[in-house]
Amino acid sequence: MDDGQYFYHPLENIEDVELFYEAVERGHLTKAISPDRPYTYWTIELYDQKNGIRGGGGLGVLAADTRRVAEKMNVPFALITPFYPYETHQKISSGQVQDDHIAIDYKKYGFKFVDTVNIKCCDTLCSLDVIEKRFGSTRIIAITEPNFGELYSGMSGSDHRLYQEVALGFGGYAALKLLGLKPAIMQLNEVATFFAALARLDELARNGMDFYEAVVYTRKHTLYTNHTLVQAAEAEFSREQFERYVFPNLHSLALKKWLSDKFTNDRIKLSSVTIETAELRSGVSRLHARVANYKDVAGNKVKFKAITNGIDMDTWVLPETMEFYKDTGIVDDINAPTIDYKDKLGNLTAEKVRELKSIGRKKLNEILKNRPDHKGKVLHFDDNDFIFDFKRRFVDYKRPELPFRDPVRLRNILESRGAHYILAGRVHAGDKTMSEKLHRLLNTIEADDYLRDHVHYIADYDEQLAYGLSVGANAAINVPIVGLEACGTSWMKDVANLNFLISTHDGGVADASINSYLNVSGADEDEELNMLYQRMEEALVANENDFDLEYILRQQLAAYLPVISGARMLQDYLDFLFPA
Ligand SMILES: *Cc1c(COP(=O)(O)O)cnc(C)c1O
Numbered sequence: 001m002d003d004g005q006y007f008y009h010p011l012e013n014i015e016d017v018e019l020f021y022e023a024v025e026r027g028h029l030t031k032a033i034s035p036d037r038p039y040t041y042w043t044i045e046l047y048d049q050k051n052g053i054r055g056g057g058g059l060g061v062l063a064a065d066t067r068r069v070a071e072k073m074n075v076p077f078a079l080i081t082p083f084y085p086y087e088t089h090q091k092i093s094s095g096q097v098q099d100d101h102i103a104i105d106y107k108k109y110g111f112k113f114v115d116t117v118n119i120k121c122c123d124t125l126c127s128l129d130v131i132e133k134r135f136g137s138t139r140i141i142a143i144t145e146p147n148f149g150e151l152y153s154g155m156s157g158s159d160h161r162l163y164q165e166v167a168l169g170f171g172g173y174a175a176l177k178l179l180g181l182k183p184a185i186m187q188l189n190e191v192a193t194f195f196a197a198l199a200r201l202d203e204l205a206r207n208g209m210d211f212y213e214a215v216v217y218t219r220k221h222t223l224y225t226n227h228t229l230v231q232a233a234e235a236e237f238s239r240e241q242f243e244r245y246v247f248p249n250l251h252s253l254a255l256k257k258w259l260s261d262k263f264t265n266d267r268i269k270l271s272s273v274t275i276e277t278a279e280l281r282s283g284v285s286r287l288h289a290r291v292a293n294y295k296d297v298a299g300n301k302v303k304f305k306a307i308t309n310g311i312d313m314d315t316w317v318l319p320e321t322m323e324f325y326k327d328t329g330i331v332d333d334i335n336a337p338t339i340d341y342k343d344k345l346g347n348l349t350a351e352k353v354r355e356l357k358s359i360g361r362k363k364l365n366e367i368l369k370n371r372p373d374h375k376g377k378v379l380h381f382d383d384n385d386f387i388f389d390f391k392r393r394f395v396d397y398k399r400p401e402l403p404f405r406d407p408v409r410l411r412n413i414l415e416s417r418g419a420h421y422i423l424a425g426r427v428h429a430g431d432k433t434m435s436e437k438l439h440r441l442l443n444t445i446e447a448d449d450y451l452r453d454h455v456h457y458i459a460d461y462d463e464q465l466a467y468g469l470s471v472g473a474n475a476a477i478n479v480p481i482v483g484l485e486a487c488g489t490s491w492m493k494d495v496a497n498l499n500f501l502i503s504t505h506d507g508g509v510a511d512a513s514i515n516s517y518l519n520v521s522g523a524d525e526d527e528e529l530n531m532l533y534q535r536m537e538e539a540l541v542a543n544e545n546d547f548d549l550e551y552i553l554r555q556q557l558a559a560y561l562p563v564i565s566g567a568r569m570l571q572d573y574l575d576f577l578f579p580a
Pocket of ligand 1: 056057058059061391392393461462463466467487488489490491493
């Protein structure tokens with residue numbers, strides 16, 4: 001990054017405002033990123049088990065991958081997140097989901113204690129530990145205390161959630177100051193991180209900046225990344241909750257008044273105030289950015305810039321496959337596709353695919369040794385066993401049970417080639433509908449003498465299982481109800497690891513044309529189901545035919561490598577936030 005390329009000015013004194021507007025006129029909105037002025041990324045969820053932090057799903061995986069890509073690209077980057085002292089693990093016992101809670105010690109994961117910071121809650125001071133771990137140009141700054149609780153514990157809209165969010169925002173902002181850091185930009189990974197922007201606004205306003213200029217300043221330096229489709233679905237907080245947890249942490253009277261005016265009937269949605277404090281807004285796929293239905297306080301539809309999620313390929317792709325992509329010039333040294341990557345894909349032969357999938361299969365078998373299926377059986381697969389998988393959170397819109405609606409047809413398809421079907425995905429704590437659906441699904445499997453031995457549910461879906469199935473299965477089933485998936489990243493892991501993608505045209509999949517993969521569509525669910533079965537048959541046949549195998553996998557990679565590349569994603573963010 002060329003520092004001289006961007007306008008630089010010091011923050012937090014009154015001359016700032018003039019310098020700031022001068023910069024606006026010259027078209028350089030934002031200051032350079034530097035080690036003490038990093039890109040800051042705020043997230044309530046991080047999925048990074050190697051560093052002791054377990055997330056809930058895609059939102060946390062994305063955060064971990066974004067930091068890893070920033071490290072690779074040498075971008076000064078600080079990720080601010082809670083360290084949860086407990087995490088949940090799920091198991092299946094007589095067909096029922098059970099949650100276990102396990103204590104986690106940050107010291108075991110190489111985090112260093114920095115100091116404590118205080119926030120106010122309910123008339124008392126809460127002391128929060130600031131801990132830190134550095135990786136090249138990046139770092140994770142985490143906020144924690146022994147009673148911080150678990151990720152997404154309690155109901156959304158509850159006091160405890162508000163406490164966690166306030167602790168991350170105000171505590172995290174104080175932690176930045178403690179470490180001598182000023183944010184070049186604040187990226188808010190969903191609205192649970194809104195309080196970080198509020199903390200900054202408060203600091204600017206109380207240090208003498210005119211309040212409205214402080215609002216403008218904060219707005220120009222805050223990016224709100226939305227992952228949700230409808231604002232209506234979001235939890236609300238009450239004025240009374242804000243009076244206990246939020247207002248006591250604000251110093252600026254003008255800001256208190258401003259925030260106080262944002263309530264409707266004494267209730268507030270964080271998205272409405274996040275939109276007010278972030279002029280930069282992004283959605284996580286082309287389709288999502290177009291259809292996300294959010295209104296600002298004036299009632300106007302909010303526009304989101306489309307920046308499709310990507311993955312850190314070094315984390316998710318089999319090392320031997322990465323080596324192949326690099327050696328043949330398909331990707332460059334930061335794992336972005338090269339200019340002529342489409343031509344280079346000609347090097348991907350069926351023989352090469354089989355060689356790489358065989359290495360991936362071994363890796364999967366290793367992982368499965370410790371991950372028995374729902375019947376306690378340790379699975380092992382040969383190279384020529386065909387494996388379909390569904391691996392994603394068990395939420396209704398992702399339709400985990402769709403392929404099981406016609407068990408006889410499913411059986412016939414699998415039996416024609418001796419194929420297996422692996423299901424992995426956690427049920428959200430307290431989601432009765434989905435635990436019942438899972439229970440019924442397991443009964444359906446048990447009732448059929450072929451499915452019984454060829455369909456396997458593996459509990460406690462996590463990064464390890466996601467990796468094992470991506471490198472070791474053959475075809476991924478991704479069938480969200482069209483319009484409901486914001487992006488999804490599991491399918492990216494599958495495409496990059498040379499699996500057939502059988503998918504509805506939704507989320508990031510819809511960034512490319514419908515002919516890029518084994519598409520599932522139809523006028524209603526019955527038609528979709530019929531097409532899903534046809535696609536499964538097609539994958540089984542193509543797997544035995546070199547020409548088809550090469551054709552389909554090359555086509556998937558040609559369409560999606562630029563989407564998948566985390567380097568592409570981060571570059572898109574940098575171009576959007578720091579236009580030259
Ligand atoms: C990749 C990954 C996800 C992402 O899931 P999507 O359903 O594609 O959004 C979720 N959980 C884990 C453990 C993952 O590795």
